[in-house]
Amino acid sequence: MEFFEAISAKFNYWIYVIIMMIGLYAMIAKTNMVKKLIGMSVFQTAIILFYVSIGVKDGATIPILYHDQVHAGHHHDDHAHNGEHYDTPHGTDHEADEYGYPSRHAPDVVIDGDDFANPLVHVLMLTAIVVGVSTLGVGLAITQKLHREFGTIEENEIHDMIKSGK
Amino acid sequence: MKSLALISVVITGWLLLSAVGDFPDWGDPNSPANSYRLSQHFVTETFHETAVPNMVTAVLADYRGYDTMFETVVIFTAGIAIISILRRFTSDGADAGTEKVYEKRPDLIVDTTCRLMIPIIQLFALYVIAHGHHSPGGGFQGGVIFGASFILIALSRDLQAAHKWVPEQRVLNLAGIGILIYAGFGLASMFLGQNFLDYAILHKIMPASPIEARYHSMLGVEIGVAFTVTAIMYSIYSNLASKGTMKEGL
Amino acid sequence: MIWQFDLIILVFLVITAIISLQVKDLLAASMIFGVYSFLMCLLWAGMAAVDVAFTEAAVGAGVSSVFLIATVLRTSRRSSD
Numbered sequence: 001m002e003f004f005e006a007i008s009a010k011f012n013y014w015i016y017v018i019i020m021m022i023g024l025y026a027m028i029a030k031t032n033m034v035k036k037l038i039g040m041s042v043f044q045t046a047i048i049l050f051y052v053s054i055g056v057k058d059g060a061t062i063p064i065l066y067h068d069q070v071h072a073g074h075h076h077d078d079h080a081h082n083g084e085h086y087d088t089p090h091g092t093d094h095e096a097d098e099y100g101y102p103s104r105h106a107p108d109v110v111i112d113g114d115d116f117a118n119p120l121v122h123v124l125m126l127t128a129i130v131v132g133v134s135t136l137g138v139g140l141a142i143t144q145k146l147h148r149e150f151g152t153i154e155e156n157e158i159h160d161m162i163k164s165g166k
Numbered sequence: 167m168k169s170l171a172l173i174s175v176v177i178t179g180w181l182l183l184s185a186v187g188d189f190p191d192w193g194d195p196n197s198p199a200n201s202y203r204l205s206q207h208f209v210t211e212t213f214h215e216t217a218v219p220n221m222v223t224a225v226l227a228d229y230r231g232y233d234t235m236f237e238t239v240v241i242f243t244a245g246i247a248i249i250s251i252l253r254r255f256t257s258d259g260a261d262a263g264t265e266k267v268y269e270k271r272p273d274l275i276v277d278t279t280c281r282l283m284i285p286i287i288q289l290f291a292l293y294v295i296a297h298g299h300h301s302p303g304g305g306f307q308g309g310v311i312f313g314a315s316f317i318l319i320a321l322s323r324d325l326q327a328a329h330k331w332v333p334e335q336r337v338l339n340l341a342g343i344g345i346l347i348y349a350g351f352g353l354a355s356m357f358l359g360q361n362f363l364d365y366a367i368l369h370k371i372m373p374a375s376p377i378e379a380r381y382h383s384m385l386g387v388e389i390g391v392a393f394t395v396t397a398i399m400y401s402i403y404s405n406l407a408s409k410g411t412m413k414e415g416l
Numbered sequence: 417m418i419w420q421f422d423l424i425i426l427v428f429l430v431i432t433a434i435i436s437l438q439v440k441d442l443l444a445a446s447m448i449f450g451v452y453s454f455l456m457c458l459l460w461a462g463m464a465a466v467d468v469a470f471t472e473a474a475v476g477a478g479v480s481s482v483f484l485i486a487t488v489l490r491t492s493r494r495s496s497d
Binding site: 220222223302303304306307310311313314317321399402403406407409416 | 466479482483486489
Binding site: 032042122143 | 488
């Protein structure tokens, strides 16, 4: 068991290198344009896997606060919503109270940094996925344009057609 | 060519694998990425500063709002690029007439199932957008799901049926409006005397405290992102599926 | 996360990546790429990256498969390699 756990300590990184090299090989060696684009997406997801693996913490949960932490200070505000918050000046530590809107969120929650996974890498990769599918769409559009011009999506056949003057 | 590719890939892979031994252990809380001051700040202080329980949404829409805004612009640009590469109008397409045109009658079972499913999918997409502060989700995911519902209309019936709901003109307007909503929040905070996308100052025009102004501005920004992503996903699909003629889907 | 699941999913990831790049039928390649994306999504959900996993499930396994299939049906289905 200890042997397997020692392997799994670095296993993610090995696999990310292997998947990335599979994608790189497909981008270089495959002649079909759709295969090249699938290789590009595989390469992209391998990098995302690397980033997400960096942000993992042992014993940490998802980067969303617990319900109890969010709603810890709500009890006296629940009374405020029952109608007394217009005449009871409570919560004077918040400047917004001059508008008559009591602060609904508890500022005194203590959050341990090791309880939650690293949110920074998740944010970086979340936008990368959506931008990735947009660039995949651009690549597929170019593939269709090539098919319209040359009647094929094989790279070597397109090269031959260009060399022989179509 | 293939052996050359294999050799270069193996060399690159060997170099990367030899570096794996220097990485911190998987799940190490004290690794440089996890003990970095900014990451710790995002975990511990996000709720106090923005009142958003989902840290990923808060970092995405507030702390890194500038980045997210231009990611949205990248998606918009990709949509425009696909239209300019692929779109063609029937007058100049010589082979447009040679493609077979057939009357597609929607299948009863598929059509009924999609009629039932599409409102539920759209409702779920709106929930994902609006509830992104408290659960996984947000503008990108909700926008993709909303765009997928229009793709489902186009797949189950015809591209023309989907075009009645979302004409091409309206789709591009929506994509632009999304970015304008996002930039509008930034400009509003600029005109009130703070930096671009510094939402806390918006409490002057919002009935909320500065912390809650950040909370509510993030929702507005996510809605802007969702507009753009919805429109561009549908636009990419309709161009790819009809080879740019917008006549007939798959 | 549980390392046994981690191990199984990672091995399947490599297998699906190789198959989707080796199979000659491009429609099958697109579908297996969807499977690859879904496995990746499971892996990220296990690594506590729920937002990333949600995005990948909607984008990678859903929309990008549709884009690939649209292109394959509009161009040619056979691949020479």
